[in-house]
Amino acid sequence: MDYLLDTCTVSDFVRGDENTLYQLKEKSPLQVKISAITAYELHYGLQKNKQIRKSTKKAVLRFLGDIEIVPFDIATANFATEIRTNLELAGKPIGAYDLLIAATAMACNLILVTSHEKEFVGVSELKIENWRSPVKPD
Numbered sequence: 001m002d003y004l005l006d007t008c009t010v011s012d013f014v015r016g017d018e019n020t021l022y023q024l025k026e027k028s029p030l031q032v033k034i035s036a037i038t039a040y041e042l043h044y045g046l047q048k049n050k051q052i053r054k055s056t057k058k059a060v061l062r063f064l065g066d067i068e069i070v071p072f073d074i075a076t077a078n079f080a081t082e083i084r085t086n087l088e089l090a091g092k093p094i095g096a097y098d099l100l101i102a103a104t105a106m107a108c109n110l111i112l113v114t115s116h117e118k119e120f121v122g123v124s125e126l127k128i129e130n131w132r133s134p135v136k137p138d
Helices: 007-015 018-025 036-048 054-066 074-089 096-107
Strands: 003-005 032-035 068-070 111-113
Touching: 003 007, 003 096, 007 018, 007 036, 007 054, 032 036, 032 096, 036 054, 036 068, 036 096, 074 096, 096 111
Parallel strands: 003 032, 003 111, 032 068
Antiparallel strands: none
16 A cells, blocks of 8 residues: 655654654655645745754755655545535535645545544545554564
8 A cells, every 4th residue: 555644744754753764664665655735835834934954954855856746636626525525514624735635645545644633534535544653563
């Protein structure tokens, strides 16, 4: 199975979160992707925060250069429409970017990796993993 990292997971990686690093090392680089939405959020964060350390900026830019970025296409737009409609009817809307990231994961049949699981809990059929959680030994 392949994985779609959301923005908080990329931040965990850049900060050196032990559990996130362990999970990434266990996967093939071909299994790990980010959405164009996450790429946008990362670029925006770098642009907005002029005080960010050069080493952090360099790590994020290297990461963006090395990972596959999944585009937002019409299939993803259709999933986003369905997700948003269902969540609004249930009275449980989520943030616009999280909605688009969830739609990307579903359109591409990817497991969404996030530490903000509660944000996505209402998205039925979305597969979620939290790599910030401690790894359970086999």
